[in-house]
Amino acid sequence: MRLAIWYAALFILSAGALTLFVYGLLARALEARDHQALETLLSRYAAQFQRAGLPGLRRVLEVDAAEGRNERLLIRVTDGTTAVVYSAEPPGWSDSDTLALERSRNGDSRWVRIPKTPDAVLEVGTVLFDNGVSLQVGRTSRARAEVLEYFRARAFEFGLVVAMIAIAGGVLINYAGLAPVRSLEATVRSIVETGRFDARVAATASRDPLDTLGGQINVMLSRIETLVNGMRGALDNVAHDLRTPLTRFRNVAEQALVSDDPAAMRDGLGRALEEADRVNATLNALIDISEAETGTMRLASEPVNLTTVVDEAMALHADEAEEKGIVLESSVPSSVVLTGDRTRLRQVLANLIENAVKYTNTGGRVTVTAEGAAGEVRVSVRDTGIGISETDAPHVWDRLYRADASRSVRGLGLGLSLVKAIVEAHGGRVELTSIPGKGSTFTVVLPTAAQ
């Protein structure tokens, strides 16, 4: 509504200003023209006086009067004294006018205006000659006043039309111009009321702020949807992923209860405790994954030396690799520094190395390499293990996905989904190439600058 009123007001004001301007110009032009006419006449008569003196002037004036040329004009000529030598008065002349005229003859200004009627003045031009003779020619401004009056009347009518157009325009703006905002508002309201975060606002490709607003609202809705789905998904996963170890826990405890052998009971209780720890570890991993996926994980943003992180991750599994007779080695340039969360990045590498060691047999080899290129770092963990089939490959990053060949190896199955979530939260991506029977290479690509 405010927009419409502003528009109407502005429209009317500009139309008004324009009209006033034109009126002023017109008035001035008409006035100038009238003055010009009088000037011409004055100089003509003055020239005549110069040539032929008073008598000559008088003769010309009478001739002109007879021909009817100066019908509407006032002409007065006085000689050296104040005696009037010639006088022609237009219709409507009165004594007070004469008095005013006398006064003006002695005044300083060449042009004099004598108010006659409310809307017209008498404009008189005066020429004083050396010997005291004065020549005055004047005309009423009635004619031009009539023109201006005509203009004013039309302008008023015009103003009414303008006002109507302004109001109509305002209403139109309110309607059509604000239509996108109204539609936006309606869509958002329906989303809020129905709680459906998968609805979107209709957006066009234009760069108009109203349309880009729609686009931004859609981005926001996507974000909310991700968060809500992420949380719903997390809850679903928690329920599912925890129930298995809890079931095992229950079974083991039940078994211990019905046993008569104290040693077996003790053993059962111990195993129950292990399952409880596993539930806790699963819970932590699930929370981590959920946070990383919805972008709510608190990640530090500090310079991280890649070599140090790789060495620390390797130290965790060096013993295990040795036990299995696997060579664990790294080849990482020493100057690579990235921005990210040190603890989480170490977690990523430790997870990848752990998998590599787990799925590689005795005599195998696990190698960690890194190379930097154009603002990113590629860290690869290559193993000579059992490999992953083409059908399994895209799914290894899913939660709890265990490819058939891996079911015999213990673990939680959450490691890779957490790796993917943390890497993506750093603005990076994960890659996998693998040949069943030969080995796999897991690659993590990370940006060197903060995201």
Added chain:
Amino acid sequence: MRVLVVEDDSSIAEFVAAGLRQEGFAVDVADNGVDGLELARTQPYDAAVVDVMLPRLDGLSLVTALRRADVGVPVLFLSARHSVDDRVRGLQTGGDDYLTKPFAFPELLARVQALTRRGHLSLEPTQLTVGDLHVDRLTRKVDRGGTPIELRPREFALLEYLMRHQGKVVSKTMIVSHIWDYSFDTGTNAVDVLVHRLRDKIDRSFEPKLLQTVRGVGYVLKVG
């Protein structure tokens, strides 16, 4: 030694209290923050175990109030909350240590003992012995029944740690924080592998087996 336990879950509170009493502590229990604050202000305690989430007055506010009243009792926070920020905030409000649930009792005990030991500088012996296993901390030499044993640095660190806690169960988490100086989730079996290697060296060809596994809790080094 007197310890205050402020925990609203009665089962956990009783578990902790009973465990501490078994270790020779006198224990008082409060089940909400207001009573806990009252007790802590009016009685002298050597340590306090305070749950972060409590009815009537939460743990962090309780400790803030204590510190403002100039009560310096060492505090161990217990929390089920996940994020690192909570840990930091707990320590910033005036707590001395922070333990997340679920916890293994030996770990809580070790931390409470560390809190009460402050101010009592105990001299650490340079020679450690369990059964016929002998460790010289100065020369880093290890032998069993006279037979020298070669240990790698991490294996030595683990053995030394177990011997210092000899007879007491040590949890995996405690081992992790002592051997590696960065945290990692115990989903990995680095600890298992290390224990296995150590056991191999000090127990395999000897009797009796000193390094024992207490299922679900941790490991202990003791005779019999």
